[in-house]
Structure formats: structure tokens, C-alpha cells
Amino acid sequence: MSRSASRRLLIVACTAIYVFLMLPLVVVFPISFSSALYMQFPPPGFSLQWYERYLDDPQWIDATVRSLYIGAATAVLALALGVPLAFALARGRFAGRLIVDRIALAPLVVPTIILSVGLYGLFAKLKLIGEWYGLVAAHTVLALPFVVLVTVAGLRDFDRALEQAAEGLGASRRQTLLRVTLPLLRPSLVSAGLLAFISSFDELVVALFLAGPNMTLPKKMFDNIMMEIDPTIAAVSVMQILLVSIVLVLIGRFGRGLRGSVR
Amino acid sequence: MRRGLLPALPALVLLFCFFLFPVVRMLGFSLEGGTLDWYAKALGEGLYVEVFWNTFEIAVFVTAICLLLGYPLGFLIATTTPAWATLGFIFVMLPLWTSVLVRTYAWMVLLGRNGVFNRWLIDIGLISDPLPLLNNFAGVLIGMVHVLLPYMVLPIYGAVRRLDPALVAAAQGLGASNWRIFWRVYLPLTLPGIFAGATIVFVLSLGFFITPALLGGGKVMMLAVLIEQQIHQTLNWPFAAALSAVLLALTLGVYSLAQLFTRQEARP
Numbered sequence: 001m002s003r004s005a006s007r008r009l010l011i012v013a014c015t016a017i018y019v020f021l022m023l024p025l026v027v028v029f030p031i032s033f034s035s036a037l038y039m040q041f042p043p044p045g046f047s048l049q050w051y052e053r054y055l056d057d058p059q060w061i062d063a064t065v066r067s068l069y070i071g072a073a074t075a076v077l078a079l080a081l082g083v084p085l086a087f088a089l090a091r092g093r094f095a096g097r098l099i100v101d102r103i104a105l106a107p108l109v110v111p112t113i114i115l116s117v118g119l120y121g122l123f124a125k126l127k128l129i130g131e132w133y134g135l136v137a138a139h140t141v142l143a144l145p146f147v148v149l150v151t152v153a154g155l156r157d158f159d160r161a162l163e164q165a166a167e168g169l170g171a172s173r174r175q176t177l178l179r180v181t182l183p184l185l186r187p188s189l190v191s192a193g194l195l196a197f198i199s200s201f202d203e204l205v206v207a208l209f210l211a212g213p214n215m216t217l218p219k220k221m222f223d224n225i226m227m228e229i230d231p232t233i234a235a236v237s238v239m240q241i242l243l244v245s246i247v248l249v250l251i252g253r254f255g256r257g258l259r260g261s262v263r
Numbered sequence: 264m265r266r267g268l269l270p271a272l273p274a275l276v277l278l279f280c281f282f283l284f285p286v287v288r289m290l291g292f293s294l295e296g297g298t299l300d301w302y303a304k305a306l307g308e309g310l311y312v313e314v315f316w317n318t319f320e321i322a323v324f325v326t327a328i329c330l331l332l333g334y335p336l337g338f339l340i341a342t343t344t345p346a347w348a349t350l351g352f353i354f355v356m357l358p359l360w361t362s363v364l365v366r367t368y369a370w371m372v373l374l375g376r377n378g379v380f381n382r383w384l385i386d387i388g389l390i391s392d393p394l395p396l397l398n399n400f401a402g403v404l405i406g407m408v409h410v411l412l413p414y415m416v417l418p419i420y421g422a423v424r425r426l427d428p429a430l431v432a433a434a435q436g437l438g439a440s441n442w443r444i445f446w447r448v449y450l451p452l453t454l455p456g457i458f459a460g461a462t463i464v465f466v467l468s469l470g471f472f473i474t475p476a477l478l479g480g481g482k483v484m485m486l487a488v489l490i491e492q493q494i495h496q497t498l499n500w501p502f503a504a505a506l507s508a509v510l511l512a513l514t515l516g517v518y519s520l521a522q523l524f525t526r527q528e529a530r531p
């Protein structure tokens with residue numbers, strides 16, 4: 001095979017793989033605008049009835065609002081705890097640094113179901129089931145590794161000469177941190193915060209155990225899929241895909257490029 | 264030496280209170296009554312042994328398919344022009360960050376008895392009866408590969424990027440064919456990336472819940488689904504704890520083993 005022929009074969013294969021990757025995201029768009037009363041494809045006509053149903057249903061709105069503020073609180077807490085942790089891992093010199101590193105990234109590897117069952121047992125005892133801040137604590141555990149990975153990557157590329165210059169010019173350590181280090185690190189922090197938000201906003205397994213009667217959006221979607229599949233789910237899906245797209249655009253625009261965090 | 268440990272403390276307190284402590288406490292339930300009976304049940308009774316095998320089998324299949332699809336994709340993104348690479352990246356990242364629930368729902372729409380695929384195949388006259396694509400092994404595989412594929416693409420992309428293009432140019436200059444360059448240069452030098460991707464995909468597969476729960480239709484039982492049932496339906500905490508302990512041991516075992524290999528690989 002000539003060089004260009006095998007390259008063309010690669011491109012054809014990859015196009016097919018991209019179709020596989022994007023198909024489930026694309027298919028929910030036409031269904032969400034369907035005028036049929038049940039799942040039908042292709043849709044017989046256009047209507048906004050499923051969006052109206054979503055907006056008119058206080059349960060859906062309630063779940064959406066709850067997921068939004070749980071996600072926001074998770075992002076804030078994960079940044080507040082994760083960024084100092086990343087500093088300690090990237091710059092600290094203390095015994096057991098490797099162990100701290102392992103513990104910080106463990107929530108990525110330990111199956112979420114195990115964390116969920118463990119927290120369910122504990123929260124049932126402490127009467128925390130259904131409390132929004134309980135979910136925030138659990139989601140922060142899951143979001144911490146993202147914050148740590150992105151921030152450590154940012155610190156690795158960081159030019160420490162700039163900090164030394166600030167200190168040489170008489171800045172206090174606090175001033176250096178607030179006026180030099182953190183502003184320079186902002187792209188990483190933006191990415192970390194947005195990823196933490198999305199990871200919480202989409203999280204189902206922990207919520208399945210800890211949310212109790214107070215639905216989050218993913219739990220409401222899960223129950224809906226289990227009971228009856230009506231195209232309201234498609235409308236919610238479209239809005240979720242758009243939200244993720246906006247977040248990815250924000251990361252691309254203001255954050256540290258996603259490619260930068262690939263090691 | 265303690266320099267710099269202090270900033271890590273608040274996060275470590277959170278991880279202890281809401282991660283390590285509850286998990287260890289829960290795993291302790293499995294030893295209730297001071298016996299290993301629940302482990303004997305988990306690892307001895309045919310029904311549950313089958314769940315272990317199922318989980319393992321699905322994880323192996325998912326990892327293999329992800330590798331087969333992920334390598335060309337990671338390779339193409341790493342070797343194309345920057346503009347195409349950005350586009351290629353977006354279309355890997357968009358599904359990665361789209362809710363797993365949204366994607367699982369979409370697969371139900373696509374693969375169901377009256378789903379998009381079956382309708383289309385019947386319309387073009389290729390089949391007369393709908394194919395069973397949902398609530399079975401195939402459905403779970405498709406759904407899981409879709410969720411986990413990006414985790415394979417990213418490390419492979421990284422590995423191909425790190426490869427010195429001069430090596431490829433040298434091989435070309437010496438007259439090696441494309442296949443030969445792939446087998447003798449790319450493949451051996453990107454092995455660490457393949458290994459990293461395969462490890463993370465395999466480990467995540469072992470503990471997967473949402474996709475098997477929804478696309479398996481109760482017919483494809485995986486460990487995480489079994490654990491959830493033991494808690495929510497049978498309320499059998501000691502048994503769920505024993506199953507969790509075995510799942511955790513499997514996960515950490517595979518992960519540590521892989522880490523060990525990678526570190527040996529990295530040695531000069």
C-alpha cells in the first residue's frame with residue numbers, strides 16, 4: 001500500500017469511529033423536537049411540547065436547580081481544598097508525599113459504587129441522607145482528582161523565576177501568591193473548576209444512594225428512563241449537551257487547553 | 264521533613280472523613296460475626312461466581328474493542344495538522360463530558376426493538392425481524408465502549424506525540440513500508456500509552472454501574488449492579504460489603520500490577 005492510500009484508510013476508519021462517538025449525541029436532537037406522543041423515529045413533525053413539559057414540571061425544575069447549586073458548591077469546595085493539595089504535591093517536600101498523591105487520586109480508581117455504599121451506611125447513621133451538603137462533600141471527593149491533576153500540570157509548567165522576582169522586589173509571600181502565582185495559574189484553575197462542576201452535575205451513582213427524596217437531575221433522569229421513556233428525556237439531554245458544549249468552549253477560551261492536561 | 268504538608272491537610276481531612284473512613288467501615292461489615300462466610304458465599308456460590316466471570320469477561324472485551332478503535336483515533340489526532348487535531352479533540356471531549364445517562368438513553372433509542380437501527384435495517388430490507396441489540400451482552404458492550412473509548416484515545420495520543428518524528432523519518436529513509444514502520448517503530452514505542460489506556464479502561468470497566476444497569480435490562484449482571492441490588496433490594500449489608508471488598512481488591516490489584524509494569528518499562 002502506498003503512503004497516501006494507507007493514510008486514506010486510516011481517515012475512513014476514524015470517520016466511522018467518530019460517527020459511533022457522535023451518533024448518540026446527535027440522535028437526541030430530532031427526538032426532542034418530535035410531535036409524536038411516544039418515541040418515534042424519524043419524528044413525524046416538529047413541536048416544542050417536550051421542552052414545555054420539562055419547563056412546566058416543578059419536579060424537573062427542582063432537580064435541575066438542585067444539581068446546579070450542588071455542582072457550583074462542589075466546584076468551589078474542590079478548588080478550595082484541591083489547589084492547596086496540588087501545591088503541596090507539586091512543591092512540598094515531606095515524608096509520605098507519594099502516599100498523599102495516591103490517596104488524592106484514589107477516588108478515580110476506586111469504583112464509585114464502593115464509595116457510594118460506604119457513604120450510604122455512614123450518612124444513614126448521621127441522618128445526612130437527602131441533605132444537599134452531604135452530596136457536595138461526596139462529589140468533592142470525586143472531583144478532587146481532576147482539580148489536582150489539572151493544577152499540578154499547571155504548576156509543572158510554571159516559571160518560578162517570576163515568583164522569585166516578586167519576592168526579590170520586596171513582595172511578601174502572601175502578596176506573591178495573590179498577585180503573581182494565582183493569576184498566572186488562572187487558566188488551570190478555570191479548567192479545574194469547570195471540570196469539577198460538570199463531574200458533579202452529571203454524577204448519578206452517589207446521588208442514587210445519598211439524594212434520598214431530594215432528586216438531582218441525573219437521578220430524576222435515571223428514574224424516568226427506568227419507568228417510562230418519553231421524549232422529555234431527549235429534551236433534557238439536548239440541554240445537557242448544550243451546557244457541556246458551553247463549558248468546553250469556556251475551557252477552550254479561558255482555561256488551560258484540554259490537550260495541555262494530557263500527559 | 265514537613266515542608267509544605269500543611270496546605271494538603273484540609274483536603275486530606277475531607278478524604279479521610281468522606282472516603283477512607285466510610286469505605287473501610289463498610290468493608291468491615293463483611294466480617295460480621297467474625298467469620299468469612301460472606302466471602303465464601305461470594306466466591307463459592309455458582310450464581311455469584313458467574314457474576315464475577317461476567318464482569319471480567321465484559322471488562323476484557325471492552326478493553327480490547329477500545330484499543331482497536333482508540334489506537335487509530337489517537338494516532339490520527341497526533342499526526343494530523345494542528346487545526347484538524349483541535350477538531351478531532353473536540354469530538355472526543357464532547358462525548359467524554361456528556362452525561363453517561365444521556366448517552367445511555369440515546370443508545371436505548373438507537374438499539375431498541377423499535378429503535379432507529381432496527382427500523383432502518385428493516386426498511387432497507389436487510390432483516391425482517393428486529394435484531395436483539397438491547398438488554399443483552401452486545402448492548403452493554405456498545406454502551407460501555409462508547410463511555411470508555413476517550414480514556415483509551417488520550418494516553419495513546421500522548422504516546423504518539425512524544426515519539427521522536429526523526430525515528431519515523433529514518434525508517435522511511437531506509438525504505439521501510441508503512442506496515443513495517445507501524446510494527447517496528449510506532450507500536451513498540453507507544454506501548455506505554457497503550458498500557459496506560461488499557462489499564463484505566465479495564466479498571467473502570469470492573470466497577471461500571473450505569474450502563475449495565477440500563478442497557479443490560481437485568482439480564483447482564485455485573486458486580487456493581489449486584490452490589491447495588493444487595494443494598495437497595497435485599498438489604499444484605501454484610502454480603503454487599505464482601506462483594507465490595509472483592510471488587511476493590513480486584514481493582515487495586517490490577518491497577519498496582521499495571522503500575523509496577525509501567526515503572527519497569529520506564530527504566531532505561
